[in-house]
Amino acid sequence: MxxxxxxxxxxxxxxxxxxxxxxxxxxxxxxxxxxxxxxxxxxxxxxxxxxxxxxxxxxxxxxxxxxxxxxxxxxxxxxxxxxxxxxxxxxxxxxxxxxxxxxxxxxxxxxxxxxxxxxxxxxxxxxxxxxxxxxxxxxxxxxxxxxxxxxxxxxxxxxxxxxxxxxxxxxxxxxxxxxxxxxxxxxxxxxxxxxxxxxxxxxxxxxxxxxxxxxxxxxxLEKPPEDESRKFVTDRFSSAGVRIGAEEVDKVLSLSQNIPYFIQALSSEVFESVIARGGRSVRPDDILAAADSLTEMKREQYETVVGELSSAQRSLLSALAASPTNRFDEAYRRKYGIGPSSTVHGALEKLVDKGHVEKTAHGYFVGDPFFARYLTALPYEIVTGK
Ligand SMILES: Nc1ncnc2c1ncn2[C@@H]1O[C@H](COP(=O)(O)OP(=O)(O)OP(=O)(O)O)[C@@H](O)[C@H]1O
Ligand SMILES: [Mg+2]
CATH class of the missing domain: 3.40.50.300 (P-loop containing nucleotide triphosphate hydrolases)
Structure with a gap:
């Protein structure tokens, strides 16, 4: 075959x-x-x-x-x-x-x-x-x-x-x-x-x-317009004979943060699982399963990264995974327990230097959406080291 x-x-x-x-x-x-x-x-x-x-x-x-x-x-x-x-x-x-x-x-x-x-x-x-x-x-x-x-x-x-x-x-x-x-x-x-x-x-x-x-x-270079990403995902699935509905496409875009590499990686994984079960259309649970499997594939790498961070860096990274921001005001710092401004800025600089956090005009965010997903699922004790 x-x-x-x-x-x-x-x-x-x-x-x-x-x-x-x-x-x-x-x-x-x-x-x-x-x-x-x-x-x-x-x-x-x-x-x-x-x-x-x-x-x-x-x-x-x-x-x-x-x-x-x-x-x-x-x-x-x-x-x-x-x-x-x-x-x-x-x-x-x-x-x-x-x-x-x-x-x-x-x-x-x-x-x-x-x-x-x-x-x-x-x-x-x-x-x-x-x-x-x-x-x-x-x-x-x-x-x-x-x-x-x-x-x-x-x-x-x-x-x-x-x-x-x-x-x-x-x-x-x-x-x-x-x-x-x-x-x-x-x-x-x-x-x-x-x-x-x-x-x-x-x-x-x-x-x-x-x-x-x-x-x-x-x-x-900004992210692509969302409609273009939607059209791309829909058309590529359809070119291989697989149907994907509008809600499922939106799910792909939100999990991949509309970043081209992650759109293609996630879509590719979804496609594989649909074909593996002999299907011809994408089901909502295919997408979450594919996201889990992508996160799982990189689990070891993510664990190593987290293990090498200081506790201030780890808390800040987890905060940014949950909520990207431009302003580390008191409310934000208190909500995520990330310490005083000076600690945050030192940790932020390190995280950017190491390439885990990206900065655009819209603010700071964890560059890999699957890493962000992994981080938000981490137990509190691992994040804070307490
Ligand atoms: N215009 C595009 N249309 C569709 N997919 C794209 C497009 N641009 C990038 N991609 C996807 O993103 C992946 C990475 O693309 P590319 O290597 O051009 O990005 P990059 O910004 O140079 O990445 P890096 O930061 O790793 O150097 C591609 O393999 C592809 O899956
Ligand atoms: Mg490149």
Whole structure:
């Protein structure tokens, strides 16, 4: 028997019929970069769909003739590794252009580049970083590659995902300063910066003392409009021959807090359970069972996180799970027994730094709605440690 294909996807960037909405912000991002007005930094809490959005917009820029390069900083563990990978990515974006090899050879002669092609045909470049100390001007040479290769004849769009990671990449080189110093002179390259640790990215671009201060147009990716999410969930179920009623869709949206990743994860789980019982339509109890099973799958991970928190952090996290807020006034603090303002702010900063709590203009909330669900079900003694 042929398995029925699950119509939901999560865990990596999506496109095509897996992708919905984002039209307004996508259009604005597309135009700002295509029109050359400014570089862009895009903020959004985790799993709102930043990477998917930007990859979909990259397709449009590519159709317009821009040379596009998507670069994920997450996998870079040193500045040398970044340089090799970035050089290879610029090279790959321009492969087939004869003069590029020559240009690379000349530009990077000090680093004695060795070009190789992997089995999958993807180029890689090895740089001689072992035989002498890596300097800021080596880094500049690498960062200037797209500008030099473009030579005013074409325009590059470079997207750095998880850009906040550059801050911790090198202890010995002033990475942020060198980066900003180079790219501000680029005329043929436009940049988009995004990342999942919003608070770190925000600090980079909005603190006076940081090199990237005020250097890019700030854009926010919000949650999708609820009607669009409803339509998406209904249509995806229906595309696989499963009916879901309006109330059940609303339940999916409320349990997933209308966050794209969790909408798809929960819907996927619901779909599996309906198919497993040979059904063709979603029942209300399917949704709660799927939410329980998603929470259960991550129980160990959640337990570890909670176990590593101080009791002030734990109480605050549980309070936010029950009731997201912008104001930790006395009534709120008393209701949840979370101590004085100073304790709350210290704990809050830690929770945001660790990525358990997100902040938007609407307030602070636990970023993973299933973690919030787990926390609200915890016994009082575990939350307070009393
Ligand atoms: N526009 C969209 N339409 C449908 N599903 C989406 C959309 N955007 C994101 N998703 C869902 O969310 C998941 C995560 O998307 P993506 O990786 O783009 O988010 P992100 O904000 O970059 O996440 P992270 O913060 O982890 O980097 C996708 O695998 C998909 O399930
Ligand atoms: Mg991402």
């Amino acid at each position: 042929k398995a029925i294909l699950n119509p939901f996807r999560y865990g990596r960037a999506v496109s095509g019929d897996q992708y919905y909405d984002r039209l307004a912000v996508g259009e604005s991002l597309y135009r700002t970069i295509a029109g050359g007005a400014a570089n862009v930094v895009l903020y959004a809490p985790r799993r709102y769909g930043k990477t998917s959005l930007v990859k979909n917009v990259i397709d449009k820029w590519s159709e317009d003739g821009f040379t596009c390069l998507y670069f994920d900083m997450m996998k870079m563990d040193s500045v040398e590794r970044f340089c090799e990978k970035y050089a290879a990515a610029v090279y790959a974006a321009e492969k087939g252009v004869d003069r590029v090899v020559r240009t690379f050879g000349e530009l990077l002669s000090r680093l004695r580049p060795k070009f190789t092609v992997g089995e999958d045909g993807s180029p890689s470049i090895e740089l001689d970083v072992a035989s002498r100390k890596f300097t800021p001007s080596d880094l500049e040479d690498i960062l200037n590659l797209p500008e030099k290769v473009a030579k005013g004849e074409r325009t590059f769009v470079v997207v750095f995902d998880e850009f906040q990671e550059i801050a911790g990449l090198s202890q010995s080189l002033p990475m942020e300063g060198v980066f900003r110093g180079c790219i501000q002179h680029h005329e043929s390259v436009r940049y988009v910066f995004l990342g999942s640790k919003t608070h770190l990215l925000k600090r980079m671009f909005s603190e006076h003392s940081r090199p990237f201060y005020n250097s890019a147009r700030i854009m926010h």
